[in-house]
Amino acid sequence: MNNELLAQIEKKYKELYGGKPLLIRAPGRINLIGEHTDYNDGFVLPCAVSPAIYFAAEKRGDTKVCLNSYDYGSYCEFDVKQKDRPREQWASYLYGITQIIQEKGYKISGFNCVFGGDVPVGAGMSSSAALESGLCLAISELFSLNLDKMEMAKIGQKSEHEYVGVKCGIMDQFASIFGKDGNCVRLDCRSLDYEYSKLDLKDCIFVLTDTKVKHSLASSEYNTRREECATGVKALQKKYPGIKALRDATVEQLQSVIGEISDTVYNRCKYVIEEDNRVIEACNALNNNDLTRFGQLLYLSHNGLSKLYEVSCKELDFLVDQTKKMDYILGSRMMGGGFGGCTLSLIKADKLEEYKATILPLYVEKFQHECKFYAATAENGTAVI
Numbered sequence: 001m002n003n004e005l006l007a008q009i010e011k012k013y014k015e016l017y018g019g020k021p022l023l024i025r026a027p028g029r030i031n032l033i034g035e036h037t038d039y040n041d042g043f044v045l046p047c048a049v050s051p052a053i054y055f056a057a058e059k060r061g062d063t064k065v066c067l068n069s070y071d072y073g074s075y076c077e078f079d080v081k082q083k084d085r086p087r088e089q090w091a092s093y094l095y096g097i098t099q100i101i102q103e104k105g106y107k108i109s110g111f112n113c114v115f116g117g118d119v120p121v122g123a124g125m126s127s128s129a130a131l132e133s134g135l136c137l138a139i140s141e142l143f144s145l146n147l148d149k150m151e152m153a154k155i156g157q158k159s160e161h162e163y164v165g166v167k168c169g170i171m172d173q174f175a176s177i178f179g180k181d182g183n184c185v186r187l188d189c190r191s192l193d194y195e196y197s198k199l200d201l202k203d204c205i206f207v208l209t210d211t212k213v214k215h216s217l218a219s220s221e222y223n224t225r226r227e228e229c230a231t232g233v234k235a236l237q238k239k240y241p242g243i244k245a246l247r248d249a250t251v252e253q254l255q256s257v258i259g260e261i262s263d264t265v266y267n268r269c270k271y272v273i274e275e276d277n278r279v280i281e282a283c284n285a286l287n288n289n290d291l292t293r294f295g296q297l298l299y300l301s302h303n304g305l306s307k308l309y310e311v312s313c314k315e316l317d318f319l320v321d322q323t324k325k326m327d328y329i330l331g332s333r334m335m336g337g338g339f340g341g342c343t344l345s346l347i348k349a350d351k352l353e354e355y356k357a358t359i360l361p362l363y364v365e366k367f368q369h370e371c372k373f374y375a376a377t378a379e380n381g382t383a384v385i
């Protein structure tokens with residue numbers, strides 16, 4: 001919890017509107033393994049993290065929604081019934097949440113809101129999901145809607161689909177809402193059953209290394225990957241009608257339709273099928289305290305993301321390659337949608353400073369700008385403070 005930031009948000013709110021606002025913390029997320037599996041009905045293994053977005057909000061007496069982004073120093077207002085989207089890019093997610101909640105039949109009216117956070121934007125920690133989850137809970141609380149957690153995750157995802165144009169899976173919103181202190185959570189993205197496991201990393205920690213790049217391909221390529229997976233499923237279904245999603249397929253089945261699909265589609269599907277299996281294996285490795293195997297699975301995941309799914313980039317590949325020379329790193333991979341953002345590495349805790357001191361000059365020499373480091377721990381999900 002960033003108490004200082006929370007105090008600033010609350011202070012800003014009181015300066016603008018007075019009153020006694022509701023306060024909410026909505027965290028970003030990391031994903032240990034299971035990338036691009038969520039929209040293929042597969043498995044993911046995320047945690048909520050300590051960087052978060054903080055909200056101060058209170059009902060108004062009218063139907064106006066007044067949103068203040070503390071970080072951008074920007075303001076946006078709209079009527080709850082307004083059909084035109086606000087022009088501000090950052091407000092589209094939030095406008096979307098207010099619309100979707102109403103489409104579901106819930107009655108809301110106007111409110112004031114100030115929000116700001118320390119989730120780095122573009123680093124792949126899902127600041128957008130934090131924004132969606134936090135606002136959803138704020139509205140639920142202000143208007144006593146009693147939205148259940150999974151419903152809120154789905155509202156956030158829908159807002160991303162319809163108001164941002166990224167056909168994302170459910171992982172980010174789920175993780176931001178369901179995160180639990182000290183635990184990772186395995187989600188079955190088909191049944192939406194989930195299971196918490198205590199994260200016991202012994203003498204290791206997770207470190208994020210932020211490439212500080214976000215290639216503009218990210219959202220268009222994301223949607224293309226989804227379509228490629230769907231193409232693969234169609235070809236598989238002709239021969240195996242029981243297959244509903246890549247989650248149901250095996251690599252052998254995929255090989256048997258090799259003549260029906262392009263090399264690209266084959267590679268995309270192979271990656272997803274293998275990654276799903278890796279999530280299961282990674283959970284077993286964690287339960288058996290086998291961090292060595294868990295680390296190897298991170299490297300295998302990266303290899304697939306880079307070579308078969310082709311969502312990595314030279315900065316991410318460079319960082320992962322460098323860690324292979326460091327015996328105090330057990331595994332590393334790119335995290336999230338790809339084309340920039342962070343790598344996630346499992347590292348001996350007492351070697352963190354050595355790692356940073358080694359990587360930073362190498363990275364600067366190669367790319368002429370710095371990378372950034374964050375230690376990642378598992379924290380609680382979106383909640384009223």
Ligand code: GLA
Pocket residue numbers: 034035036037038039126168169170171172336337338
């Ligand atoms: C983005 C999406 C998620 C998920 C990841 C990749 O973060 O929002 O739904 O697909 O990419 O695993």
